[in-house]
Amino acid sequence: MASYIESFRFGEFVGSVLWLVFWILIIISLVGLPLIFIVLFYVPLPPLGDEPLTPYLFLTMVVDPTRTVPIAKYLIHTDLFRVAAFPGFTYAALFAAVTIFVERKFLAKMQLRYGPLYVGKIEGWLQLAADGLKLISKEIIIPAAADKPIFWAAPIAFVSVAAAAAALIPVAPGWVVADIDVGLVAVFAIFGFFPLIALLFSWASNSKYPFIGGLRALHQIIAFEIPFIISALSVVILAGTLNLTGIVESQIASYWFVFFLPISAFVFYLSSLAELERIPFDLPEAESEIVAGWITETSGMIYGLIQLGTYLKLYVLAALFVVLFLGGWSGPIIFPEEIIPGYTGEKIYNHVTLSAIFWFSVKTFGVIMLFLLPRGISPRIRIDILLHTGWYKLIVLSFINMFVALALIYGGILGPEGLLVR
Amino acid sequence: MATLEEKIEETRKLGLQVVKEIEEDRLMTLSVGPQHPGSGHFRFTIKVDGDYIVYCDPDPGYVHRGEEKMCEYRNVIQNIPHLERPVIHDSNNITYSYSLAVEDLMGIQVPRRGQFIRAIASELNRQVYTLYWLAIYGIFLGHSTMFMWPAGDRELFIDLLERLTGARVTHAYNIPGGVRNDMPEGFKQRCLDHIRYFEKRLKEYEDIFYNMPLFRQRTEGVAVLSKEDAVKLGVTGSVLRASGIPYDIRKVEPYDVYNEVDFKVQYMKTGDSFARSYVPFLDMKESCNIMRQLLDKMPESGEVRTKLQPNPKGPPGEAYRRVESGRGALGYHIVSDGTPRPYRVKISVGSFRNLLALPYLLVGNKLADMPAVYWSLNYWPVEADR
DSSP: OOOOOSSOOHHHHHHHHHHHHHHHHHHIIIIIHHHHHHHHHHSOOOEETTEEOOHHHHHGGGTOHHHHHHHHHHHTTSHHHHHHTSSSHHHHHHHHHHHHHHHHHHHHHHTTSOOSOSTTSSTTTTHHHHHHHHHHHSOOOOOTTSOHHHHHHHHHHHHHHHHHHHTTOOOBTTBOSOOOTTHHHHHHHHHTHHHHHHHHHHHHHTOHHHHHHHHHHHHHHHHHHHHHHHHHHHHHHHHOOSOHHHHHHHHHHSOOTTTTOHHHHHHHHHHHHHHHTOTTSOGGGOHHHHTTGGGTTOOHHHHHHHHHHHHHHHHHHHHHHHHHHSOTTOSOOOSOSOSSTTOOSSOOOOHHHHHHHHHHHHHHHHHHHHHHTHHHHOOOOOHHHHHHIIIIIIHHHHHHHHHHHHHHHHTTSSSTTOTTOO | OOOHHHHHHHHHHHHHHHHHHHHTTOOEEEEEOSSSTTTSSOEEEEEEETTEEEEEEEEOOTTOOOHHHHHTTSOTTTHHHHHTSTTGGGHHHHHHHHHHHHHHHHTOOOOHHHHHHHHHHHHHHHHHHHHHHHHHHHHHTTOHHHHHHHHHHHHHHHHHHHHHHSOSSOOOOEETTEESSOOOTTHHHHHHHHHHHHHHHHHHHIIIIITOHHHHHHHTTSSOOOHHHHHHHTOOTHHHHHTTOOOOHHHHSOOTTGGGSOOOOOOOSSOSHHHHHHHHHHHHHHHHHHHHHHHHHSOSSOOOBOOOOSSOOOOSEEEEEEEEETTEEEEEEEEEOSSSSEEEEEEEOHHHHHHTTHHHHHTTSBGGGHHHHHHHTOOOHHHHHO
């Protein structure tokens, strides 16, 4: 509950606001502006028409709309923008933030309670920001016997590896940070780092429960890696390429692969849950058995970074599911070609790309909801049942659908000049 | 199936072996509790060999409050509020058998309406306790919905008890001679409404929890306590009934009005973790049935309490009475020397009896089964410490 100062004086309030404005102005003019100029001096700027763009001209884009559109267009095609903002980190982190909010409210509705309610007035939508501030302001406690360099490095590595995986996801035609020919293999290669990080961190904590949790994480992720890869392999057989953009394009050319490979999709979904360490596969963090598993010794922002990494991972796996089985960005074009009728200037946006992004986001969000669902309805599984499921049942299931995929290709139904290829 | 003697012998041998193996650095000792999220106010030390538990040493006593000694310095009425502290979620049952024993000692007859109200309050509190227990069982298995639902539905009975007694959790309602006050108006109808709603919810619990394949996989056939072992270890309540012995104090030793109620003793034959977690659930169902009958047969009006003198005292002697609480037989042995204060009060609780089975059940199971087995024993650490 909010508490108010008992002797509230309006004059003091105005004074404090003025004081704040004064400091903001001082900091901007003395630190911010010089910094912007230094950055702009070193960043190569595009030629604008016939004149080369100087930092001074660049700043005029704020007030001159004729310069704004070309400069913005140039900027959103730079690598920096792609890595930092749109198909890269910010987009994924935004997804993670929305996921956390929706998870809380969704789970609360399932369990007949309210969930976050007060922070931000409307349905507690600022709760995540409050939690983030709390985590930042908390003390980071490192066990005395911990291996300090690895203890610090592991959470940062966790987030960066998750963000690296996000860089490989094609969001719309041409909108991908790294469009490489072995995209799918690269995703698996990057995901191979996670058990290593968990084990390193648990070892560095030098504590009993994290150690057990780390071993569990290792067992679990290795057991589910194989069905995970084999189920994706049947998609590769149908698409004939490892490039993620190519996989989406081959689905646009025929139909979504989930119709041909439902078992693979199911296996992929289960393995992703295990990869994410979510209920029912949250054994590495089983709180009633091993306190918090491999993240027992985390505190403050170290915990926050690992949570951020986990939700980035959730986004990547959901997006990968969409790319492999649900046709990526395919969908009808819903945005009009022009917003303003009769506008003849330079095109402001590409309606095809925009609707592709829209469909991709909607599908990804649907899959994320599927990932959230088991948390409300399922208890935790035991490690021997988990290993049995991973090594025995799921591998067999994913092989079944691989043969289905081969039959579809050799039966001439899909593949080059297949019956169902439009 | 090894007999109990073999198991005890085996455990003793393992204990000796453990000393040797620690030197070889083969086993890992885990201290579960009192700060562990899966223990409560209680600690047990376990030794694991890989994923298997080979040794378990329960260590209760973190919340020992000397209830028995405290009883010797207060008169029989003053004892009530502190005697309910060990199990505040089941406070009507823990004061029930105390009141019965004191009434035996002093030769007090409780009015008929008072007896019915006591029984109803006892059943309501059984539901409150069992729902709380079930909520914790749910979260111990990682099932967060099963934590929230019973914890929310518990409010139904807490609301009823609040109307009846004036307090949400610690009621201090049963006193020697009857109950503190009569039922409020409209209580009967409200109670019936809540029971009807609750029976619907019980079906949903069964669907989402007990019929869940993952839950069954985890608990069926885990930590089996055979009929003979159960008797030898002296476990009670739901743990005993889960092992195939239909033993319920309400049936074998009916107190107050329970001989007028028609109910079945719920029991299962398998004796595994699943049975131990399912029997309290069946008890809740049966308890709804009992409450309906009690509300139906209760006299419409009358006294609820036999007024006692201030500082009541009876003739010297001793009395032992027990009731079926949420965790099994809960008995009081009271010795009086003729003064207003009891000479000695001994509380016999179900929790402590059930704790005895823990080392034998845990050994040989996996670490992941530890919370499922531990909490299925219907053990309430604070009550065991008294």
